Amino acid sequence: MDISPLQKARYGYKPRLPACxxxxxxxxxxxxxxxxxxxxxxxxxxALFKHxxxxxxxxxxxxxxxxxxRELKVGVILSGGQAxxxxxxxxxxxxxxxxxxxxxxxxGFLGGPSGLVENKTLEITxxxxxxxRNTGGFDMIGSxxxxxxxxxxxxxxxxxxxxxxxxxxxxxxxxxxxxNAALLAEYLKEKGSDAQIIGCPKTIDGDLKNEYIxxxxxxDTACKTYSELIGNIERDAASAKKYWHFIKxxxxxxxxxxxxxxxETQPNICLVSEEVEAKELxxxxxxxHICASVVRRAENHExxxxxxxxxxxxxxxxxxxxxxxxxxxxxxxxTGEFASISSFIDRLGWLxxxxxxxxxxxxxxxxxxxxKEFLMDRDPHGNVQVSRIETEKLLISMTEKKLRELKNGGxxxxxxxxxxxxxxxxxRCAFPSNFDADYCYSLGFSAFVLIASGxxxxxxxxxxxxxxxxxxKAGGVPLTMMxxxxxxxxxxxxxxxxxxxxxxxxxxxxxxxxxxxxxVKTSFLFPGAVQYFGPPEVADEPSKTxxxxxx
Ligand code: FBP
Numbered sequence: 284m285d286i287s288p289l290q291k292a293r294y295g296y297k298p299r300l301p302a303c304x305x306x307x308x309x310x311x312x313x314x315x316x317x318x319x320x321x322x323x324x325x326x327x328x329x330a331l332f333k334h335x336x337x338x339x340x341x342x343x344x345x346x347x348x349x350x351x352x353r354e355l356k357v358g359v360i361l362s363g364g365q366a367x368x369x370x371x372x373x374x375x376x377x378x379x380x381x382x383x384x385x386x387x388x389x390x391g392f393l394g395g396p397s398g399l400v401e402n403k404t405l406e407i408t409x410x411x412x413x414x415x416r417n418t419g420g421f422d423m424i425g426s427x428x429x430x431x432x433x434x435x436x437x438x439x440x441x442x443x444x445x446x447x448x449x450x451x452x453x454x455x456x457x458x459x460x461x462x463n464a465a466l467l468a469e470y471l472k473e474k475g476s477d478a479q480i481i482g483c484p485k486t487i488d489g490d491l492k493n494e495y496i497x498x499x500x501x502x503d504t505a506c507k508t509y510s511e512l513i514g515n516i517e518r519d520a521a522s523a524k525k526y527w528h529f530i531k532x533x534x535x536x537x538x539x540x541x542x543x544x545x546x547e548t549q550p551n552i553c554l555v556s557e558e559v560e561a562k563e564l565x566x567x568x569x570x571x572h573i574c575a576s577v578v579r580r581a582e583n584h585e586x587x588x589x590x591x592x593x594x595x596x597x598x599x600x601x602x603x604x605x606x607x608x609x610x611x612x613x614x615x616x617x618t619g620e621f622a623s624i625s626s627f628i629d630r631l632g633w634l635x636x637x638x639x640x641x642x643x644x645x646x647x648x649x650x651x652x653x654x655k656e657f658l659m660d661r662d663p664h665g666n667v668q669v670s671r672i673e674t675e676k677l678l679i680s681m682t683e684k685k686l687r688e689l690k691n692g693g694x695x696x697x698x699x700x701x702x703x704x705x706x707x708x709x710x711r712c713a714f715p716s717n718f719d720a721d722y723c724y725s726l727g728f729s730a731f732v733l734i735a736s737g738x739x740x741x742x743x744x745x746x747x748x749x750x751x752x753x754x755x756k757a758g759g760v761p762l763t764m765m766x767x768x769x770x771x772x773x774x775x776x777x778x779x780x781x782x783x784x785x786x787x788x789x790x791x792x793x794x795x796x797x798x799x800x801x802x803v804k805t806s807f808l809f810p811g812a813v814q815y816f817g818p819p820e821v822a823d824e825p826s827k828t829x830x831x832x833x834x
Contacts, residue, residue, distance in 0.1 A: 284414070289714065289815070290418060290714075292815075292816075293416070293417040293418065293714055293720075293815065294413070294416055294417065296416075296417045296717075296720060296815070298371060298374075298375070298417070298720050298721045298723075298724035298725070299721045299724075299725075299751075299752035299753065300721075300724065300725050300728060300752065300753075301725055301745065301752060301753060301754070301755035301756060301757050302753045302754070303342075303343045303344070303345065303756065303757055304343065304725060304728050304729060304732065304757055305753070306345075308351055308352075308379075308382045308383055309347060309348060309349070309351055309352065310345050310346065310347060310348070311343055311344075311345070311346075311348055311351060311732050312343070312344055312345075312346035312347065312348035312351075312736070313341050313342070313343060313344075313348075313732070313733070313736040313738070313758075313759075314341070314342050314343070314344045315339040315340075315341060316339045316340035316341070316342070317339055317340070318337045318338065318339050319337055319338065319339060319340060319761050319763075319764040320337065320764070321336070321763050321764060321765075321766045321767060322764070322765065322766065322767050322780055323767045323768075324766075324767050324768040324777075327768050327775075327777070328763055328766055328767075328768070328777055331469070331777050332465065332469045332740075332763050332777070333469070333473070334469055334472035334473060335465065335468050335469045335472060335739065335740035335761070335762070335763055336763045337761070337763065338738075338740060338741070338761035338763070338764075339761070340495070340758065340759070340760060340761070340764075341733065341736075341738065341741065341758045341759040341760075342756065342757070342758035343729070343732060343757050343758055348735075348736070350735055350736060350737065351383045351732070351735045351736075352383055352384055353383065353384060353387075353735060354384045354386045354387050355380060355383070355384065355387045355388075355450045355451070355734060355735065356387070356388045356390070356447065356448050356449050356450055357376070357380060357387070357388070357389050357390070357449060357450060357451045357452070357453060357731075357734060358389075358390045358391075358392055358399065358404070358443075358444070358447065358449050358451070358452040358453070359372075359373055359376060359389060359390070359391050359392065359407075359424070359452070359453045359455065360391075360392045360395060360396055360398065360399060360452065360453070360454045360455065360456070361373075361391075361395060361421045361424060361425070361426040361455050361456075361485075362395050362396055362426060362427070362428070362454055362455060362456030362457075362460035362463070362485075363395075363426060363428055363456045363457050363459065363460050363485070363486065364426070364457070364486065364487065364711060365419075365420060365421045365426060365501075365711040365712050366485045366486055366487045366499070366500060366501025366502075366505065366711060367419045367487075367500075367501045367503075367504035367505060367710075367711070367712065367713050367714065367715040367716070367719050368419075368485075368500045368501055368504065368715040368719035368720060368722065368723030369420070369421045369426075369455060369485060369500075369501075369723070370415040370416065370417075370418050370419075370420070370421070370423055370723075371416065371417060371715060371719070371720050371723035371724045371727065372453075372455050372483050372485075372500070372723045372724070372726050372727035372730070373389070373391065373407065373412065373415070373423065373424075373455075373727060374412055374415070374416050374724055374727060375723065375724035375725060375726065375727025375728035375729075375730075375731070376389065376453060376727035376728065376730050376731050377389050377407055377412050377727070378724075378727075378728065379727065379728045379730075379731025379732065379735075380731055383731065383735055388406060389406070389407040390404040390405065390406055390407065390447060390449070391404065391405045391406075391407050391423060391424030392404055392424065392452075393405060393424055393425055394424075394425045394426070394427045395425065395426045395427020395428065395429055396427060396429045396430070396431050396454075396460070396463065397427050397429040398424070398425075398427075399431070399439075399440045399443055399444075399452065400429065400431060400436050400439045400440055400443070401439070401443075402439075402442075402443040402446060402447070404447070405424055407423075407424075411423065417714065417715060417720050418714060418715075419504075419712040419713045419714045419715060420712040421712075428662055430459070430463060431463050431466070431467060432463075432466075437466075437467070437470045440467060440470075441470070441471065441474055441476060441478075444471070444476065444478045445476075449478055450477075450478060450479065450734065451478060451479040451480065451481060451734040451739070452467070452478065452479075452480055452481075453480075453481045453482070453483060453727075453730050453734070453743075454467075454480065454481070454482050454483070455482075455483040455485050456482065456483075456485055456486075457484075457485055457486035457488065457490075457491050457499065458486070458490065458491045458778065458779040458780075458781050459778070459779075460482070460485075461482040461484070461491070461742060461762060461765075461779050462762075462766070462777065462778045462779045464480050464481075464482040464740075464742075464762060465480075465482075465740060465762035465763060465766065465777070465779070466777075467480050468480035468739045468740035468762065469740070471739070472739070478739075479733075479734055479737070479738060479739035480739050480740060481730045481733050481734055481738070481739070481741055481742070481743060481759070482741070482742040482743065482762060483500075483726045483727070483730055483742070483743045484496045484499040484500065484726070484742055484743070484744075485499055485500055485501060486499045486501060486502070487499075487501040487502055487504075487505035487506075487533060487534075487540065487710065487711055488502070488533065488534045488535055488536070488537055488539065488540065489502035489506075489534075489537065489539035489540060489543070489782075489828070490534075490536055490537035490539060490781045490782050490783065491779065491781070491782065492782045493760075493765060493782060495744050495746065495758075495760040496742065496744055496760065496765075497746055497747075497748045497829060497832070497833075498722075498748065498826070498828075498829055500715075500719055500722050500723045500726060501711070501715075501719060502539065502540070502543070502826065502828075503716050503718045503719050503722075503825060503826050503829075504710070504713050504714070504715050504716045504718075504719045504813060505533070505540065505710035505711060505713065506540055506543040506544055506547065506710075506826055506828075507547075507713075507716055507810070507813045507826075508709060508710035508713045508813060509532055509540065509544050509706050509709070509710050510543075510544045510547035510548050510810045511810060511811055511812050511813070512706055512709060512710075513530060513544055513547075513548045513550065513589065513591070513706070514547075514548050514807070514808065514809035514810050514811065515809070516528050516530065516589060516704070517548060517550065517589050517807035517808075517809065518807065518809055520587045520588065520589055520807075521587070521805060521807060523587070524585070524586065524587045525586065525587060525698075525700055526587055526700050526701070526702050527577065527586075527587060527588045527589075527590065527699060527700065527701045527702070528588070528589045528590070528701075528702050528704060529590045529592060529675040529678055529679050529701055529702070529703050529704070530550075530589065530590065530591055530592065530675065530704045530705075530706055531592045531593075531594055531673075531674050531675040531703075531704070531705045531706070531707075532544060532591060532592065532593060532594060532706055532707065533594050533670060533706070533707035533710075533711070534593045534594050534595055535594060535595050535669055535670065536556075536595045536598065536781055536783065537556070537557070537593075537595065537781060537782065537783045537784055538554075538555045538556045538557055538593035538595065538596075538783075538784050539784055539828060540593065541553055541554070541555065541591045541592070541593040542555060542784055542790055542791065542794060542828065543790070543826050543827060543828045544591060545591055545794055545798075546790065546793060546794060546827040546828070546831075547808065547810050547827060548589075548807060548808050548809075548810065549797070549801050549806045549807055549808045550588075550589040550590065550591050550801065550807070551576050551580065551588040551589055551590065551801055551802050551803075551805075552572070552573055552576050552588070552589075552590040552591065552798075552801075552802060553590075553591040553794065553798065554569065554572075554590070554591065554592050554593060554596055555593065555784055555786075555791065555794075556593050556595050556596045556598070556599035556783075556784075557599065557783045557784040557785075557786060558784075558786055558791075559596065559599045559600055560599040560600075560601065560604075561786055563601050564600065565600065565601070565602060566600050566602065566603065566681065567681075569596075569600065569678070570678065570681045570682055570685050571685070573590055573678065573682050574682060574685050574686060574689065574695075575802070576588065576802040576803065577682065577686060577695075577697065577699060578686075578689065578694065578695050578697070579802065579803045580697075580802075580803060581695060581696060581697025581698075582697075583803070585805060586697045586698045586699065586700075588805075589807070590678070592674055592675055592678060594669050594670055594674070594707065595669050596674050597669065597672055597674055597677075598667070598669060602641065602642075602645055603645065605639075605641070605642055606638070606642040606645050606646055606657070607657065607667050609637075609638050609639060609642045610634075610638070610642075610657060610658070610667070611661065611667065613634070613637045613638065614658075614661065615661075617637075620633075621633070627651065627654075627655050627658070630658055631646070631647065631654075634646065649677070650676075650677065650680055652673070652676075653672065653673060653676065653677050656671055656672040656673060657672065659671055670705075670707055673703070673705070675703040675704065675705065676703050679701040679703055682699070682701065683699065683701065686699050713813065714813070714815070716813050716814075716815070717815060717822055717823050718748075718823065718824070718825050718826075721752045722745060722748065725745045725752070725755060725757060726743045726744075726745055727743075728757075729743040729744070729745060729757040729758070729759070730743040732757075733759045738759060740761060740762050740763065741759035741760060741761055741762065742759065742760045742761075742762055742765070743757075743759060744757065744758050744759055744760045745757045746758075748825060748829060748833075749825055749829055749830055749833040751823075762779070765779045765780060766778060766779055766780065767780050788831075788832065789831040789832055789834060790827065790828045790831045790832060793827075793831055
């Protein structure tokens with residue numbers, strides 16, 4: 284296989300481990316903390332997770348541990364959207380297993396959770412792992428979004444585990460996939476199986492975090508890649524001085540990516556969905572906010588600019604949120620009937636009787652191409668696929684309309700030439716930054732120690748991430764500790780709570796302190812490409828979000 288010079292150079296990179304995971308493998312033991320509680324809905328969750336609720340927090344200490352030398356058979360799943368560093372989680376897990384006992388085996392489940400249900404595996408060997416060290420993507424074994432939820436799927440998963448004689452399965456995924464991990468851990472215990480389930484926190488969206496999970500992996504690299512692209516567009520805008528660029532960024536629910544990229548690049552506008560929701564802003568008010576910057580900049584003869592839009596924005600505008608909720612419930616209830624109607628006009632007619640009057644008129648008022656996007660298939664977890672809703676186009680068309688009105692009223696004299704972009708897939712499979720390469724390898728290694736110590740229903744955790752890697756702390760967090768009950772597909776379900784942007788948090792405050800200046804004065808920053816080599820302050824910098832949160 285041909286490989287690029289960068290890939291060749293990255294093979295030689297040795298990911299750094301926290302001191303508690305480095306050194307002699309026989310000297311890593313677990314220390315159990317006090318029992319934990321879920322964030323809310325404790326009685327419901329206790330009843331649902333009879334065997335796995337309330338486990339203690341786990342940290343690693345330097346102590347003799349004979350259990351670490353056990354011969355193990357482990358399966359690993361990459362679940363959900365790609366995130367830079369996934370291969371390094373597998374590499375850390377593999378190296379840990381082999382260090383513990385060279386006879387241990389690792390099987391990758393092919394194509395995500397469906398690989399477990401259907402028993403499709405690839406045994407990972409030295410040759411395979413060495414071809415993927417420090418690379419982006421999930422292509423070693425592939426990923427998928429199958430949700431293990433039916434009794435048959437759970438039973439098939441157990442059969443696969445038994446057939447392969449697995450001691451444990453590691454599920455590398457976001458909040459939904461780790462919710463699945465918690466359910467599977469509980470199911471296995473209920474069925475009397477000793478097989479263990481360990482999760483690893485993955486998602487570029489950065490919304491799987493809490494006191495013990497400082498950031499999900501992939502966020503760092505994805506944001507650095509997006510920031511490079513945004514900086515390039517900013518420089519183009521400042522050079523040509525003729526376009527307003529509306530850039531939608533990935534982040535299905537939370538706006539962490541948009542906020543981090545704003546801190547990195549200082550655009551004129553960055554919308555933050557959580558703020559829109561807290562202030563109950565309507566779509567019109569969001570557009571007014573953009574127009575205010577366009578008008579002020581035109582007064583300074585700057586008919587160009589950059590607007591960052593978080594992908595999930597539409598779900599946070601109260602009137603649209605209500606529309607989406609109603610659509611989700613109606614589509615979940617009458618799935619077959621809805622699917623049998625093929626034309627958009629007929630679907631609208633069908634929905635007229637099913638939606639509230641306000642939601643129906645909102646849906647009808649949207650440009651038809653955008654309205655169609657609201658009716659597309661939901662993902663297996665019941666979420667509307669916001670990455671396929673062209674919010675940037677919706678905002679462009681509404682901004683154009685508003686500016687025409689302002690022009691007619693003599694309140695705007697500029698020239699508005701908008702361009703829409705969607706930046707998402709450009710960053711999900713980038714070569715992991717040094718931060719993600721180290722972090723992911725450590726998460727995988729930590730997952731091995733949790734397995735060797737007989738634990739199940741835990742998320743691998745590596746903390747103190749703004750310090751150099753040797754000072755990081757590793758351990759495990761019980762999955763049930765992060766759960767609450769939420770409405771999904773029309774029913775209450777146990778789920779891991781998503782971490783949204785905290786409007787009282789330091790990253791948002793830092794943005795808020797400067798954004799009025801950026802809205803009028805060109806203040807663009809050009810962060811450039813992800814740096815793999817060079818001085819530590821360039822090559823090993825964590826994200827601004829992480830640094831601000833730990834200041
Ligand atoms: P995960 O939450 O599974 O990590 O996925 C994140 C994400 O990249 C979102 O930002 C985006 O909305 C979604 O995946 C798109 O996924 P897909 O390509 O499967 O439609």
